[in-house]
Amino acid sequence: MPRVTSSSSSGGGGGAGGVGFAASRGTVVRTYEEECSYITQQGLPSLSPSSSVTFDIRLGFVPNMRVPGRFFVNERLSSLMFEELQQHAKTGGSGGGFLPAVKQIANVAALPGIVKHSLAMPDVHSGYGFAIGNVAAFDMNDPQAVVSPGGVGFDINCGVRLLRTNLLERDIEHDKEALCQSLYDHIPVGVGSQGIIPTTASDLEEALETGMDWSLREGYAWVEDKEHCEEAGRMLTADPLKVSARAKKRGLPQMGTLGAGNHYAEIQVVDEVYDEVAARKMGIGRKGTVCVMIHSGSRGLGHQVATDALTAMERAMTRDGIMTNDRQLACARIQSQEGQDYLASMSCAANYAWVNRSSMTFLARQAFAKHFKVDSAEDLDMHVVYDVSHNIAKVEEHEVDGVMKTLLVHRKGSTRAFPPHHPSIPVDYQLIGQPVLIGGTMGTCSYVLTGTDKGMATTFGSTCHGAGRARSRSSSRAKLDYTDVLANLRTKGISIRVASPKLVMEEAPESYKDVTEVVNTCDRAGISKTVVKLRPVGVVKG
Amino acid sequence: MASASGGGGGGGGASGSASASASASASASASAPSRHVRVLLDALAYPLASQFSPKSAEAFRALVAWLEDLKIRLYPPPQRAPLRDIASHTWNATLIEYLVALEYDSSDTLKPANLETPAVRAQVTEFLLREAVANEYADKQDEMNKAFPPVTMSSRDMEEAKPYSGRFANTANDAVREEINTLAREIGCYYPQSATTNTADACARLLSESRKNSAAAQKDKGAPKTRALANAPRARVNVNLNDMSSGIDAQGDADDVVKLLRLLHLVQLRGLQTEVDRVLAEVQALTADPRTDAALGKVGT
Numbered sequence: 001m002p003r004v005t006s007s008s009s010s011g012g013g014g015g016a017g018g019v020g021f022a023a024s025r026g027t028v029v030r031t032y033e034e035e036c037s038y039i040t041q042q043g044l045p046s047l048s049p050s051s052s053v054t055f056d057i058r059l060g061f062v063p064n065m066r067v068p069g070r071f072f073v074n075e076r077l078s079s080l081m082f083e084e085l086q087q088h089a090k091t092g093g094s095g096g097g098f099l100p101a102v103k104q105i106a107n108v109a110a111l112p113g114i115v116k117h118s119l120a121m122p123d124v125h126s127g128y129g130f131a132i133g134n135v136a137a138f139d140m141n142d143p144q145a146v147v148s149p150g151g152v153g154f155d156i157n158c159g160v161r162l163l164r165t166n167l168l169e170r171d172i173e174h175d176k177e178a179l180c181q182s183l184y185d186h187i188p189v190g191v192g193s194q195g196i197i198p199t200t201a202s203d204l205e206e207a208l209e210t211g212m213d214w215s216l217r218e219g220y221a222w223v224e225d226k227e228h229c230e231e232a233g234r235m236l237t238a239d240p241l242k243v244s245a246r247a248k249k250r251g252l253p254q255m256g257t258l259g260a261g262n263h264y265a266e267i268q269v270v271d272e273v274y275d276e277v278a279a280r281k282m283g284i285g286r287k288g289t290v291c292v293m294i295h296s297g298s299r300g301l302g303h304q305v306a307t308d309a310l311t312a313m314e315r316a317m318t319r320d321g322i323m324t325n326d327r328q329l330a331c332a333r334i335q336s337q338e339g340q341d342y343l344a345s346m347s348c349a350a351n352y353a354w355v356n357r358s359s360m361t362f363l364a365r366q367a368f369a370k371h372f373k374v375d376s377a378e379d380l381d382m383h384v385v386y387d388v389s390h391n392i393a394k395v396e397e398h399e400v401d402g403v404m405k406t407l408l409v410h411r412k413g414s415t416r417a418f419p420p421h422h423p424s425i426p427v428d429y430q431l432i433g434q435p436v437l438i439g440g441t442m443g444t445c446s447y448v449l450t451g452t453d454k455g456m457a458t459t460f461g462s463t464c465h466g467a468g469r470a471r472s473r474s475s476s477r478a479k480l481d482y483t484d485v486l487a488n489l490r491t492k493g494i495s496i497r498v499a500s501p502k503l504v505m506e507e508a509p510e511s512y513k514d515v516t517e518v519v520n521t522c523d524r525a526g527i528s529k530t531v532v533k534l535r536p537v538g539v540v541k542g
Numbered sequence: 543m544a545s546a547s548g549g550g551g552g553g554g555g556a557s558g559s560a561s562a563s564a565s566a567s568a569s570a571s572a573s574a575p576s577r578h579v580r581v582l583l584d585a586l587a588y589p590l591a592s593q594f595s596p597k598s599a600e601a602f603r604a605l606v607a608w609l610e611d612l613k614i615r616l617y618p619p620p621q622r623a624p625l626r627d628i629a630s631h632t633w634n635a636t637l638i639e640y641l642v643a644l645e646y647d648s649s650d651t652l653k654p655a656n657l658e659t660p661a662v663r664a665q666v667t668e669f670l671l672r673e674a675v676a677n678e679y680a681d682k683q684d685e686m687n688k689a690f691p692p693v694t695m696s697s698r699d700m701e702e703a704k705p706y707s708g709r710f711a712n713t714a715n716d717a718v719r720e721e722i723n724t725l726a727r728e729i730g731c732y733y734p735q736s737a738t739t740n741t742a743d744a745c746a747r748l749l750s751e752s753r754k755n756s757a758a759a760q761k762d763k764g765a766p767k768t769r770a771l772a773n774a775p776r777a778r779v780n781v782n783l784n785d786m787s788s789g790i791d792a793q794g795d796a797d798d799v800v801k802l803l804r805l806l807h808l809v810q811l812r813g814l815q816t817e818v819d820r821v822l823a824e825v826q827a828l829t830a831d832p833r834t835d836a837a838l839g840k841v842g843t
Contacts, residue, residue, distance in 0.1 A: 160656070197835075223819045223822045276647060419789070
């Protein structure tokens with residue numbers, strides 16, 4: 001366990017004297033103990049079972065911090081985080097790869113215009129510039145405030161959608177394999193996959209501008225789907241003229257494809273119900289109810305939009321004299337041309353991702369309807385429970401120190417989790433709070449949570465997004481054998497269809513943190529409430 | 543329509559609110575129906591209301607059969623026979639099936655043996671009564687609304703009502719208050735007497751609007767039924783006030799009043815959303831042409 005200062009004792013500013021800057025990364029060379037003296041655990045000392053899961057990072061941990069950092073981890077998750085920091089301290093920051101997540105959180109706290117805290121969810125791990133799991137809000141009325149593509153991520157509007165059915169586990173017990181195959185036959189997966197929904201260049205332009213409204217108009221979505229989707233499946237700020245031709249070229253053939261990496265379509269069943277009222281309201285209150293979870297994003301288009309923006313922003317930073325601690329934190333003032341262009345193109349990529357998930361919903365409904373020989377998926381009650389985005393920046397109203405402010409909230413690997421009665425959540429969920437969908441790793445469980453008032457007050461209405469990587473992709477490839485991973489899934493009775501089996505060890509449960517620990521930590525911190533646990537019975541992956 | 547009640551469910555918490563105590567009394571003295579249940583029975587004009595007790599299995603079963611036959615009508619008539627067969631030894635299992643179909647919250651955990659307990663029967667009774675009242679209102683809202691012509695007030699009443707522009711606004715006036723409470727009961731917004739003044743005050747501002755809206759909604763009843771409408775979530779809420787939060791920092795009656803207002807607001811909002819969905823579905827019928835072409839598909843590596 002790391003030596004972390006408890007808030008009941010005073011956190012000494014140990015290593016502040018005699019430090020030097022590691023110029024290229026803006027980090028300070030200190031011993032591990034000195035680094036830890038900047039991190040304070042709220043409440044009781046860390047070894048107590050009732051200890052708080054909230055840790056604060058004091059100003060000074062990295063240069064130029066404007067606000068403190070804050071992260072939520074329980075005993076088990078914290079060890080991963082502190083080991084990373086220890087390693088970093090040992091090598092004096094010259095270890096290569098990404099900075100430790102805790103340093104990344106602090107570097108974000110040094111960006112212009114940030115308010116309140118740079119926050120990290122329990123599934124936090126190092127990413128490009130911003131840690132994955134980082135939430136940062138910037139004051140829209142501060143002319144210096146910035147927007148950063150690194151704070152959104154390369155897979156813009158990567159998200160999770162959950163469909164329910166009126167089937168129970170026993171209804172699919174004997175034909176699980178066939179159903180899984182049917183899903184695999186309908187949804188193209190893998191690197192370089194191409195979709196089966198004919199899409200022209202002008203279709204793409206319209207889809208980028210209108211998001212799920214395009215899916216609805218063309219008949220790929222049901223009217224009710226829009227209601228149960230964050231932002232009703234359309235960012236109004238989208239401008240396809242701001243998306244490069246290269247990005248559009250990459251996006252056109254990929255519409256309606258799942259992709260690779262950690263993306264999947266899973267057939268799941270309700271395994272545990274923790275909040276019956278909320279679960280029933282979502283139509284998943286009965287144990288054994290069969291659901292379909294789709295985890296996917298904006299494919300190559302989103303990646304290209306982010307890459308284009310990073311190049312443009314590096315130029316803007318030099319022009320406007322914006323200094324950051326890490327070169328990967330490329331950003332631009334929100335009100336600058338580059339900032340506005342990024343927000344318009346990011347919105348297009350977000351719209352693309354919603355269209356993509358809607359197209360896959362259409363295909364999943366077809367697969368189920370054909371398999372069960374019904375006229376339409378309506379007979380199977382295949383409604384969208386909800387659709388969340390966990391890589392996006394959005395303009396929202398939040399109370400900061402008793403004052404309502406308009407903020408640009410970056411959520412990278414974090415899910416919006418608004419409380420009951422919030423005007424931005426669908427009428428059906430007004431009494432229970434926004435559903436939050438947490439996709440587990442391949443073969444482990446997934447969760448449905450709801451947003452809380454405490455989350456609204458402390459994390460800008462945000463919570464975790466998944467398990468969070470514990471081991472790098474290359475380390476997973478080196479240490480795990482794909483045949484073992486697949487055999488392990490079969491032992492659990494999970495049907496699996498993968499396009500590239502040799503890559504499954506990157507996504508094996510062993511490569512990730514335990515999603516249950518992550519979800520429980522959020523529950524303990526009060527930033528979301530656990531409603532339902534889902535167990536996979538069939539997995540389709542790239 | 544909103545049918546907010548403090549009874550039934552898990553409740554029993556001693557929060558001190560009127561609704562919590564109503565709930566406690568429902569489960570504690572299961573021998574006699576709670577006041578809440580009596581009011582609901584009266585509202586439905588149940589002929590055997592005076593003899594009803596959840597303690598009697600026969601009375602309970604007879605009530606359930608009557609409610610389904612005349613008020614709830616979930617099943618087509620031939621399917622109702624097993625519920626009417628109240629002497630059958632499989633009747634409890636039939637009821638559980640029925641409750642599942644009605645989306646009763648605790649139907650998953652309900653076992654036929656539990657239904658022999660008066661406390662469980664009391665909870666089920668209350669749930670079914672709320673469903674029935676809501677159905678009754680949905681069926682008869684036009685007639686009911688007609689039955690309540692504008693309140694006639696004496697010149698003194700008018701004087702008292704001056705600071706307000708609304709017809710029901712002066713809740714200090716007994717006649718007005720009674721009128722509002724009657725209306726609230728009719729639309730399924732029954733609320734315990736102790737909170738009457740506040741409830742009436744709060745409802746007053748919304749009731750005129752609610753009535754206007756229901757009349758407007760009624761006009762559209764002849765419109766073609768689209769998928770959006772057929773599958774839309776039910777436009778009314780059957781909730782236990784103890785299960786919801788008001789979302790603001792209020793105590794006791796004030797907190798309950800906020801919850802009630804929120805429920806009324808939600809009903810309006812759901813109506814609006816359903817209407818939006820209906821329009822979208824009509825337009826979609828003209829524009830949609832979904833196609834797939836398997837030849838285009840390519841599985842990646």
